[in-house]
Amino acid sequence: xxxxxxxxxxSGHRYTHVKRLLPVLAGLGAKVTFVTSRQGRESQEYAxxxxxxxxxxxxxxxxxxxEKAPVKANVKRMxxxxxxxxxxxxxxHVLMPYADGTIQTAGMMRVTGRFSVPRGVEVEGLxxxxxxxxQEGGGLRAALRxxxxxxxxxxxxxxxxxxxxxxxxxxxxxxxxxxxRRVRLIPDPVEPFDAPxxxxxxxxxxxxxxGRYIGCVGFQDRRxxxxxxxxxxxDASLGTNDRLLLAGKxxxxxxxxxxxxxxxxxxxxxxxxxxxxxxxxxxxxGVSAMDVVCTPYPPxxxxxxxxxxxxxxxxxxxxxxxxxxxxxxxxxxRFGLGWVTDVMNPGVFASAVxxxxxxAGAFRLTEGGRRFVEFHxxxxxxxxxxxxxxxxxxxxxxxxLREWSWVExxxxxxxxSARPDSGR
Numbered sequence: 001x002x003x004x005x006x007x008x009x010x011s012g013h014r015y016t017h018v019k020r021l022l023p024v025l026a027g028l029g030a031k032v033t034f035v036t037s038r039q040g041r042e043s044q045e046y047a048x049x050x051x052x053x054x055x056x057x058x059x060x061x062x063x064x065x066x067e068k069a070p071v072k073a074n075v076k077r078m079x080x081x082x083x084x085x086x087x088x089x090x091x092x093h094v095l096m097p098y099a100d101g102t103i104q105t106a107g108m109m110r111v112t113g114r115f116s117v118p119r120g121v122e123v124e125g126l127x128x129x130x131x132x133x134x135q136e137g138g139g140l141r142a143a144l145r146x147x148x149x150x151x152x153x154x155x156x157x158x159x160x161x162x163x164x165x166x167x168x169x170x171x172x173x174x175x176x177x178x179x180x181r182r183v184r185l186i187p188d189p190v191e192p193f194d195a196p197x198x199x200x201x202x203x204x205x206x207x208x209x210x211g212r213y214i215g216c217v218g219f220q221d222r223r224x225x226x227x228x229x230x231x232x233x234x235d236a237s238l239g240t241n242d243r244l245l246l247a248g249k250x251x252x253x254x255x256x257x258x259x260x261x262x263x264x265x266x267x268x269x270x271x272x273x274x275x276x277x278x279x280x281x282x283x284x285x286g287v288s289a290m291d292v293v294c295t296p297y298p299p300x301x302x303x304x305x306x307x308x309x310x311x312x313x314x315x316x317x318x319x320x321x322x323x324x325x326x327x328x329x330x331x332x333x334r335f336g337l338g339w340v341t342d343v344m345n346p347g348v349f350a351s352a353v354x355x356x357x358x359x360a361g362a363f364r365l366t367e368g369g370r371r372f373v374e375f376h377x378x379x380x381x382x383x384x385x386x387x388x389x390x391x392x393x394x395x396x397x398x399x400x401l402r403e404w405s406w407v408e409x410x411x412x413x414x415x416x417s418a419r420p421d422s423g424r
Contacts, residue, residue, distance in 0.1 A: 001092045002030065002089075003092070003095065003389065004033045004034075004035055004085055004091035004093070004095070005021060005022065005035065006035045006095065006096045007034075007096065008040055008078060008081065009037070009074070009078075010036075010046055011067050012098075014097065015046060016049055017098065017189075018049065018097060019052075019053055020378055021386075022053045022054075023053060023056060024382035024383070024385070024386050025057075026057060028386065028389060028390065030389075032056060032057040033091065034057045034059050034060070035061075036063070037064060037065035038061050038063065039067070060089070071101070075101035075102055079102050080109075082094070082123075083109065083115050086117055086118070086157075087116075087118060092122075092392075093392065094121065094123045095123075095124050095125075095385070096123070097126050097385075098126060099125030100127050103127060103153055103156045103158055104149060104153055104156065106156045106157060106158070107153060107154070107155035107157075108152055111152075116157070117157045123159060124385075124388060125162070126161075126162040126164075126385070127162070128165075129305065130167075130168030130171065130305070132145070132149060132150070132168075134326060146175070150172070150175060153179060154178060154179040158182070159388075160183075161182050162186040162384075163185060164186055165305040165306055165327055166185055166327075166330075166404065167330060168305070186384045186385060187376040187377070187381040188306040188308055188381075189378040189380075189382075190308055191378055193284040193288075193312075193315065193316060195284070195287075195288045196288055197288075198288060198289055201285045201286075201289040202289045205247075205286065207245065207274075208269060208272070212242045213245050213289055214233065214242075214244055214245070214291065214293075214294055214321070215243075215244055215272075215286065215289075215290050215292075216245075216247075216294050216296075217247045217286040217287060217293075217312075218248045218309060219251070220249065221250070221251040222253060222254070222298075223303055224296070225296035225323065225343055227257055228298060228343050228344075228346070229244070230244065230271070231346060231349075231350075232296075232352075232353045233271070234261075234262060235347075235350035236353040236357075237354060238354060238357065240268075242270070242357060243269070244265075244271045245272045245290060246271070247278050247282065247286040248283075249275065250273070255275065258271065258273055274286075284316070287309075287316050290318055291318070292320075292321050292353075292360045293310075293318050293319070293321070293338075294353070295310055295320055295321070296321075296322065296323050296349070297322070297323045297343075298323060298343055298344060299323065299326065299344070300344075303326070304326060304327065306327055310331060310332065311372075313338070314335075314365065314369050314373050317365050319356065319359075319360055319363040320332055320337050320338035321340075321352060321356040322338065323340065323341070324340035324341055324342055324343075328340075331372070333412070334368065335366065335369045335411060335412065336365070336368055336412055337372070338356070339355075339356055366412065368411050371406060371407045371410050375407045380401065383398040384401065384403075386398075387401070
């Protein structure tokens with residue numbers, strides 16, 4: 001069997017998925033072709049992520065792709081090129097590890113007779129988005145947009161669609177049950193980390209070793225609610241050696257806050273700012289260094305879907321204090337991963353920061369939390385992604401494969417009261 005892995009865009013985490021999937025596909029004994037763009041193959045991301053595993057496959061990189069072009073133009077180009085891959089490459093199975101937008105565009109092309117799949121060929125893709133699941137009750141315009149999005153997704157020539165957000169999958173089951181039968185919940189892969197002690201992690205990061213820490217890792221911006229976290233920390237009436245750790249590049253508005261209203265706390269060493277690119281190891285060390293990991297995504301900032309920070313925190317048995325809405329709130333509640341709060345209410349958020357710091361020492365992962373962490377391991381991501389391909393190759397299921405249903409069996413019946421002052 002000839003398998004094609006199609007990803008022309010090198011930005012974000014796309015090539016990280018490629019790096020994880022190529023060894024899995026090659027290990028099945030199939031001929032594997034990685035189809036990318038000329039620009040992608042010449043990128044730093046390719047050298048860092050793909051070059052070490054490219055010997056496992058053939059590489060086809062004749063496509064031209066401009067990451068700076070408008071999103072709609074690139075989505076259209078990717079859908080048209082995917083059609084050529086499906087029809088002209090001679091592959092029996094085509095996998096697309098990031099297919100948002102491309103799936104819907106391919107659905108429109110199929111409806112208008114411009115995209116067909118040869119007999120015996122199957123196409124799979126991974127979607128990350130599904131904003132409709134967070135906007136139910138948003139009025140006539142939102143309802144029409146959702147209806148069109150679901151119809152185009154259902155019309156797409158994809159036999160299997162993977163998704164990482166159970167909220168979106170549950171909404172599909174209600175709104176489009178026929179489409180939902182083709183959708184599989186898949187892990188958001190997070191590498192396991194042999195976590196050091198808090199003191200050792202702080203020592204390796206070069207930050208003060210005493211006291212208690214709350215914080216966030218990764219890009220520091222208002223979309224993550226970092227501005228609200230800074231204000232909540234300042235208002236929380238904490239001790240002089242309780243600290244806020246912000247590890248990662250910062251958008252200008254966050255830099256301005258730290259140089260302005262939070263300048264006193266920065267000068268006193270109570271806010272520790274590692275305002276630079278941080279490596280994967282440093283990201284994990286940042287989580288190790290904390291007593292509480294905060295994920296205060298505000299509901300009005302446009303974030304939806306999985307947050308790998310919550311998964312990292314659970315993997316190191318650190319409690320999360322998160323927004324009480326969306327994937328973050330739903331996940332923390334259901335699997336006992338910490339506490340949630342109303343990040344839109346400054347007084348409530350500040351109180352939650354103080355109480356979470358006080359309760360962090362007693363935090364332990366639940367059985368649901370343990371299963372949640374195991375589900376998101378990278379090897380399980382690869383096994384879930386290749387499940388249908390193994391079926392087509394008449395290979396037995398992967399030993400130890402974990403489905404989302406196994407995680408949900410241990411979910412807790414926890415409602416909105418899962419706040420740090422409630423004992424959960």
